[in-house]
Amino acid sequence: MTLAVLNISWQTLADALSLGGIYALMAVGIGLVFGVLRLVNFAYGQLVMAGAYAIAYASVWGWPIWAGVLLCFAVVLTLSAAMDRLVFRPLRTQSPAVMLVATFAVAFLLQSIAVLSFGQLGAIASSMGSLNQPWDIGGVEFRKIAIVSVVVAAACLALLQVLLTRTSVGLHMRAAAMDFATARMLGVRANRVIGLAVLISGLLAAVSALMLTARNPQVTPIFGLDDTIIVLAGVVLGGLTRPIPATLGGFTIGFGSGILGGALPTNQSQYLPTFLFAAVILVLLVRPNGLFTRPGLSAVERL
Amino acid sequence: MKRLPELLGPAALVLATALLGLVVSASLQTYFLDTLVKVSIVVALYVFIGNSGVLSFGHIAFVALGVWTAGVLTVPESQKGAIMPGIAGFILHANVGNVPSLLFAVVVGMVFAFAVGLPLMRLSGLAAGIATFGVLEITNNVLRYWQKIGPGLNAFSSVPQTTGIWQAAIGALVCVAVAYAYQRSRFGRQLRATREDSAAASAVGISIHRQRLIAFALSGGLAGLAGGLYVHLLPIEIDSLYLDLTFITLAMLVVGGSGSLLGAVVGALAVSGLDSFLSAAENGVNIFGWNVNLPTGTAVIVIGALMAVVLVVRPSGLSGGRELSLRWLRR
Numbered sequence: 001m002t003l004a005v006l007n008i009s010w011q012t013l014a015d016a017l018s019l020g021g022i023y024a025l026m027a028v029g030i031g032l033v034f035g036v037l038r039l040v041n042f043a044y045g046q047l048v049m050a051g052a053y054a055i056a057y058a059s060v061w062g063w064p065i066w067a068g069v070l071l072c073f074a075v076v077l078t079l080s081a082a083m084d085r086l087v088f089r090p091l092r093t094q095s096p097a098v099m100l101v102a103t104f105a106v107a108f109l110l111q112s113i114a115v116l117s118f119g120q121l122g123a124i125a126s127s128m129g130s131l132n133q134p135w136d137i138g139g140v141e142f143r144k145i146a147i148v149s150v151v152v153a154a155a156c157l158a159l160l161q162v163l164l165t166r167t168s169v170g171l172h173m174r175a176a177a178m179d180f181a182t183a184r185m186l187g188v189r190a191n192r193v194i195g196l197a198v199l200i201s202g203l204l205a206a207v208s209a210l211m212l213t214a215r216n217p218q219v220t221p222i223f224g225l226d227d228t229i230i231v232l233a234g235v236v237l238g239g240l241t242r243p244i245p246a247t248l249g250g251f252t253i254g255f256g257s258g259i260l261g262g263a264l265p266t267n268q269s270q271y272l273p274t275f276l277f278a279a280v281i282l283v284l285l286v287r288p289n290g291l292f293t294r295p296g297l298s299a300v301e302r303l
Numbered sequence: 304m305k306r307l308p309e310l311l312g313p314a315a316l317v318l319a320t321a322l323l324g325l326v327v328s329a330s331l332q333t334y335f336l337d338t339l340v341k342v343s344i345v346v347a348l349y350v351f352i353g354n355s356g357v358l359s360f361g362h363i364a365f366v367a368l369g370v371w372t373a374g375v376l377t378v379p380e381s382q383k384g385a386i387m388p389g390i391a392g393f394i395l396h397a398n399v400g401n402v403p404s405l406l407f408a409v410v411v412g413m414v415f416a417f418a419v420g421l422p423l424m425r426l427s428g429l430a431a432g433i434a435t436f437g438v439l440e441i442t443n444n445v446l447r448y449w450q451k452i453g454p455g456l457n458a459f460s461s462v463p464q465t466t467g468i469w470q471a472a473i474g475a476l477v478c479v480a481v482a483y484a485y486q487r488s489r490f491g492r493q494l495r496a497t498r499e500d501s502a503a504a505s506a507v508g509i510s511i512h513r514q515r516l517i518a519f520a521l522s523g524g525l526a527g528l529a530g531g532l533y534v535h536l537l538p539i540e541i542d543s544l545y546l547d548l549t550f551i552t553l554a555m556l557v558v559g560g561s562g563s564l565l566g567a568v569v570g571a572l573a574v575s576g577l578d579s580f581l582s583a584a585e586n587g588v589n590i591f592g593w594n595v596n597l598p599t600g601t602a603v604i605v606i607g608a609l610m611a612v613v614l615v616v617r618p619s620g621l622s623g624g625r626e627l628s629l630r631w632l633r634r
Contacts (some may be wrong), residue, residue, distance in 0.1 A: 109607030
């Protein structure tokens with residue numbers, strides 16, 4: 001059963017949706033921190049990688065799944081708190097370029113540590129493997145993880161939306177993302193807002209790690225790196241300054257790359273990044289502020 | 304004349320590195336050669352990033368094109384079939400010598416940078432960063448898999464290894480001299496004005512797009528040259544011209560201080576020197592009778608940590624973004 005026009009199967013569609021969902025979560029994680037710190041966290045992928053290693057080693061040690069999940073959250077949250085305290089906070093007043101390169105350095109450091117301590121070959125996160133099995137719905141087989149990740153992503157985003165729009169701390173975060181200096185003058189506590197943004201961003205990284213390991217149980221030191229690069233492009237594509245455009249950007253690029261991966265003939269599938277980034281560049285040239293932003297609320301300007 | 308130290312300082316550092324490379328043993332010399340090529344790459348980065356204040360993640364694409372150009376033009380015709388099985392006829396029969404291949408690398412780097420810069424230089428900030436990164440992704444992806452135009456995933460082996468210490472030093476000096484000439488020219492000054500205050504620069508009639516484009520094309524040419532030098536130094540593969548090289552060269556620029564030519568050279572020499580020393584120490588080195596033997600992988604960790612520490616403690620880099628000046632020397 002296929003969507004005959006594009007020659008795209010329902011499985012591809014479901015897979016693309018689930019990739020879009022995971023990328024949307026990562027995009028929110030990156031976008032929230034950018035909102036309050038004006039910092040693009042390139043080391044986000046290494047947070048995901050660390051979480052994935054936690055799950056992998058928990059399953060190697062024979063821990064039950066819930067313990068592995070707990071370990072994953074603990075590792076990722078500790079790392080992101082440490083990153084905030086040791087790197088982001090001292091650099092808060094620096095230019096975005098310096099902060100971005102600093103997160104490069106952190107990414108480089110974490111990746112080297114992973115190579116040294118766990119080796120290049122990586123570990124298998126087998127505990128999440130059951131989610132990779134097919135599920136028969138109306139004669140079409142879907143991978144369970146495709147459905148689970150769409151549902152989890154939607155739930156996380158809904159919770160986040162409630163937090164941002166219905167609580168006072170969410171209001172503080174949105175105010176800080178709009179104009180940090182003015183928000184502080186009006187009584188928003190900088191450290192608290194930034195700390196919370198980093199915490200939520202870490203939570204989302206841990207959730208992404210869980211779902212990415214279910215999709216691909218082979219955890220290596222570069223786990224999540226390619227995904228992060230694509231998500232970063234997606235976040236900028238959507239519009240970095242506000243959570244919803246950033247989320248939509250992440251979803252779009254995940255969904256787009258899923259569909260493109262399914263639609264490209266096999267002998268051309270290795271050129272997927274070329275098509276993807278050509279599309280990103282084209283969109284940026286037409287809408288440099290992002291696809292989903294309204295005019296007048298931009299972080300970038302066109303010359 | 305008053306401004307001459309701005310050129311002579313970095314040039315003297317390059318020359319001193321080259322001379323030091325002449326006296327050490329052959330196995331140590333490879334580190335010096337590699338360092339000199341890194342200096343060329345970082346100076347090429349500086350010409351655009353330093354003067355414009357816009358971050359580019361795409362310059363390693365121009366280095367890769369320089370590698371590709373000089374590589375496919377100098378692999379002996381008899382070997383081309385073996386290294387590049389799918390190669391198209393016009394490349395198979397094109398062969399030039401060492402110096403012309405470097406010139407072609409410059410031209411290809413420059414033309415490509417101009418072509419992609421024409422639309423991309425309208426962007427700024429993060430959009431520019433992501434778009435230039437897209438250029439790197441696409442270049443890497445195409446060179447890696449399109450076997451009609453190159454060796455694909457194979458290394459550029461059989462390229463004549465003509466980058467000795469002199470060729471590496473001259474290449475780095477050319478980059479330094481061009482960077483100096485550019486930043487003293489009216490183009491360089493105009494671009495620096497846009498970096499300091501883009502609104503004011505536009506108001507006095509400077510075209511930001513045109514000035515950025517000039518710098519982008521120029522630095523693309525220098526990056527191409529660096530790539531040409533690189534492929535003549537060792538049998539390199541396209542895969543090694545990707546994220547890691549982008550990280551390390553950007554880190555060199557930022558650690559040195561992206562605001563000055565001196566910073567670019569100092570950063571490249573300092574990080575590269577430390578990296579070389581640590582990599583050598585992983586295999587065991589003897590320093591004044593004291594045997595140092597570090598565990599494998601120390602180098603990458605120390606470099607990563609050092610980069611983070613320098614950025615936290617001294618965000619404007621080792622040079623503080625200042626050039627060497629006579630006043631500074633007299634003080």
